[in-house]
Amino acid sequence: xxxxxxKHVTTFEEHLEKRYGAPGxxxxxxxxxxxxxxxxxxxxxxxxxxxxxxxxxxxxxxxTKKSFISRIENGKSDxxxxxxxxxxxxxxGKKVSFTIE
Amino acid sequence: xxxxxxKHVTTFEEHLEKRYGAPGxxxxxxxxxxxxxxxxxxxxxxxxxxxxxxxxxxxxxxxTKKSFISRIENGKSDxxxxxxxxxxxxxxGKKVSFTIE
DNA sequence: ATTCTTGTACCATTATTCGTTAACTTTACG
DNA sequence: CGTAAAGTTAACGAATAATGGTACAAGAAT
Numbered sequence: 001x002x003x004x005x006x007k008h009v010t011t012f013e014e015h016l017e018k019r020y021g022a023p024g025x026x027x028x029x030x031x032x033x034x035x036x037x038x039x040x041x042x043x044x045x046x047x048x049x050x051x052x053x054x055x056x057x058x059x060x061x062x063x064t065k066k067s068f069i070s071r072i073e074n075g076k077s078d079x080x081x082x083x084x085x086x087x088x089x090x091x092x093g094k095k096v097s098f099t100i101e
Numbered sequence: 102x103x104x105x106x107x108k109h110v111t112t113f114e115e116h117l118e119k120r121y122g123a124p125g126x127x128x129x130x131x132x133x134x135x136x137x138x139x140x141x142x143x144x145x146x147x148x149x150x151x152x153x154x155x156x157x158x159x160x161x162x163x164x165t166k167k168s169f170i171s172r173i174e175n176g177k178s179d180x181x182x183x184x185x186x187x188x189x190x191x192x193x194g195k196k197v198s199f200t201i202e
Numbered sequence: 203a204t205t206c207t208t209g210t211a212c213c214a215t216t217a218t219t220c221g222t223t224a225a226c227t228t229t230a231c232g
Numbered sequence: 233c234g235t236a237a238a239g240t241t242a243a244c245g246a247a248t249a250a251t252g253g254t255a256c257a258a259g260a261a262t
Binding site: 025026029030032033034036037038040043047062063078079080081082083084085086088089090092094095096097098099100101 | 127130131133134135137138139141144148163164179180181182183184185186187189190191195196197198199200201202
Binding site: 054055056066067069070071073074076080 | 237238239240241242248249
């Protein structure tokens with residue numbers, strides 16, 4: 001094995017930097033926030049399953065369709081705040097609050 | 102003063118019911134979630150002032166413009182989740198987490 | 203009162219969510 | 233297996249968030 005490159009990407013942080021620019025830059029800021037936002041679907045999926053509901057049931061309770069729930073759970077949408085409230089608070093019967101430390 | 106109506110709207114809850122339907126209905130669900138979402142601006146404004154920042158400084162940090170921050174703080178937008186993260190986490194250095202009870 | 207800073211209001215454009223239907227895929231189970 | 237339920241995906245229009253810019257208004261400081 002020879003060393004083709006003097007320097008190559010190894011860590012995830014280096015990858016991000018190469019791909020989206022250094023931390024603090026506009027592009028990078030947007031990327032990081034988006035990544036977090038899209039990850040909320042996992043939490044929703046978890047909570048839904050704990051509540052023993054199907055996507056269709058959750059959709060019915062929140063006044064939407066199962067296809068929309070699926071999109072969210074699979075991280076395909078940067079949902080609006082009201083949508084998060086609708087699903088977590090009303091659909092799953094959990095009380096949501098922001099913890100700001 | 103005469104009593105024109107046998108029954109009239111008095112409480113806020115009655116007003117909501119008349120206007121947006123009974124609790125549990127789709128329209129009402131959407132309304133309540135929207136109301137909460139638009140109210141997040143107050144929290145942001147509060148946190149920003151505690152951090153001794155101007156709207157312009159916050160805007161710069163989050164890669165946007167002060168006019169946008171102003172709109173949010175005054176409850177004129179149902180922001181996306183990534184926008185919340187950008188402002189509270191990246192802009193104000195607060196850790197945002199959802200507490201689900 | 204005048205200037206400087208901070209914040210708000212508008213406008214135009216772009217990008218994305220939301221709502222929905224329908225078709226398709228995967229999973230569960232008799 | 234085969235079939236039904238559950239979940240995913242694509243596609244569409246409509247509504248609206250995001251963005252950049254500019255002009256205006258309100259407050260603070262001198």
